[in-house]
Amino acid sequence: MSYTIKTLNKISPKGLSKFGEGYVLDDNAANPDAILVRSASLHEVEFPESLLSIARAGAGVNNIPIDKCAEKGIVVFNTPGANANAVKELAIAAMLISSRKIVDGINWANSLTENVAKEVEKGKAQFVGPEIEGKVLGVIGLGAIGVLISNAAVNLGMEVLGYDPYISIDAAWGLSRGVKKAPDLKTIFEQADYITLHMPYNEKTKGTLNAAAFAQMKDGVRIINLSRGELVVDEDVLAAIESGKVSTYVTDFPNEKLINKPGVITIPHLGASTPESEDNCAEMAAKQTKLYLETGNIKNS
Ligand code: MLT
Numbered sequence: 001m002s003y004t005i006k007t008l009n010k011i012s013p014k015g016l017s018k019f020g021e022g023y024v025l026d027d028n029a030a031n032p033d034a035i036l037v038r039s040a041s042l043h044e045v046e047f048p049e050s051l052l053s054i055a056r057a058g059a060g061v062n063n064i065p066i067d068k069c070a071e072k073g074i075v076v077f078n079t080p081g082a083n084a085n086a087v088k089e090l091a092i093a094a095m096l097i098s099s100r101k102i103v104d105g106i107n108w109a110n111s112l113t114e115n116v117a118k119e120v121e122k123g124k125a126q127f128v129g130p131e132i133e134g135k136v137l138g139v140i141g142l143g144a145i146g147v148l149i150s151n152a153a154v155n156l157g158m159e160v161l162g163y164d165p166y167i168s169i170d171a172a173w174g175l176s177r178g179v180k181k182a183p184d185l186k187t188i189f190e191q192a193d194y195i196t197l198h199m200p201y202n203e204k205t206k207g208t209l210n211a212a213a214f215a216q217m218k219d220g221v222r223i224i225n226l227s228r229g230e231l232v233v234d235e236d237v238l239a240a241i242e243s244g245k246v247s248t249y250v251t252d253f254p255n256e257k258l259i260n261k262p263g264v265i266t267i268p269h270l271g272a273s274t275p276e277s278e279d280n281c282a283e284m285a286a287k288q289t290k291l292y293l294e295t296g297n298i299k300n301s
Contacts, residue, residue, distance in 0.1 A: 003293050004029045004050075009038035011057055012275075015282020019290060034289045036282070039063060039269070047072060053292050055285035058083060058272055059145065060228060062201045075292055077300050079284040081144035086277035088148040090252070090270060091196055091226055092156070095137070098194070098222040098248040101127040103265050133157035138182065138192030140164075140208070141199035141227070142172040149196060154178035163188050164199075189216035194224065201228035209233065214240040220247040226271045229253030238264070 002022050006029040016025055016036075026032070031050040035042070041063045042054065054064055055077040069076050097103055105127040112119050137153045139146045142164035150160045154176045161182040162169055169181035182188045185208075188195060195217070199205050209223065209232040223246055225232050232249070234257045240246040241263035251258065254266035272281065284301070291297050 003033045004031065005034050005036060005289065006032035007036045008040045008042075009057075010278075011036050011038060011285070012278040012282035014279045015057070015284075015286050018283050018286035023290075033293055036285050036289065037063070038281075047074060053077065053289055055079070055289050057278075057281035057285045059143070060200055062228065075298060077285060077288045077292075077298075079281045079288075080301060082280040082284045083272035083274075083277035084144040084148050086274040087145045087198075087226055087271040088152055089274075091145075091149050091198075091224055092152055094224045094226065094250040094252075094265075094267075095132055095153075095194055095196070095222070097265060098224065098250045099132055100129040132194070135159070135193040136161060136191050138163065138188035138195040139179075140185065140188060140195065140197050142167050142169065142175065143198060146196075146198035147172050147175050149198065150179045151176040158194075161188055161191060185213070186216060189213055190218070192221060193218060194222045196224040197227045197231050199227055199231065201230050206230050207233045209237065211236040211239065214245050217245060219245055221245065222247050223249045225249070225251040225253065229255060234258060 002024060004024045004026055005019060007016065007025060007027055019025065031048045033050060034053045034055065035051065036055050036057060038057050043065050051074055053075040054069065056064060057079055059078055059080060061076060061078050064076055066076060108123065109120055133156060135158055137158045137160050139150050139160060139162045142162050146162065150162050153160050160179045162179045163182040163185060169175060214236060223237065229251060237246060237249050238261060241249060246263065248263055248265060250265040252267045252269045252271055258264045258266050288299055291299055
């Protein structure tokens, strides 16, 4: 028996090697048995009758038409936890750059042409920013990524408030004892100095951070969004920055409204872009697909 796998985007060869013998990997296959995809949207794609499964090498599945797949009996996998460490590291970096004016400092230093050593000493006073130790971090979403970030933040001396409507905090895997449970979003909004989003994007979560949410937050709150751009209403976060409610918004979902705006730090969608994470995601996606094609068993981990 031979299976054809179509891969879209850059899927790590190390992960794909898990398919082994009996598998044909063909980017242009017209009638694949399975698709492996990273971020490309499949919403407009016509699926052939041959297609049995789609594996998303990543956490979010908003680039896959889930309802259409359910109707056609196509199994959809994602790779929960496989890129969690990479996203955790970027989230911690995002918190630090939102505090310490690192980006402004770099841009300013790069603009200097003469007497650089002297000028940077004179000018550094404009780039003072607070430490994160002792501050309150609100983590919205306690899946694999939210849990890793919560634990790391506790280790950095932050007070962490976690909220997830679907996971009891006691049940969240590996959650450090230092993390407190927020009963609702309002508690996070009212108490957090930093808020980081780690939830899926869907009709329920769209626009979670909107004008009404910002109005409940502390003045000068810093927002990190490495989940999906649509979770935050762009116009509302820009207005909240303008009014001083939000001090900094860091996101890896840049768009025309956000780019080059004061108080906004946009980076490319790099949360999962480490070789380790790319290998882990591809490996998990390959194993899930192989198991399903060969045995009909579904294992989404
Ligand atoms: C995810 O949903 O985990 C990320 O979008 C992964 C990626 O960047 O490919």
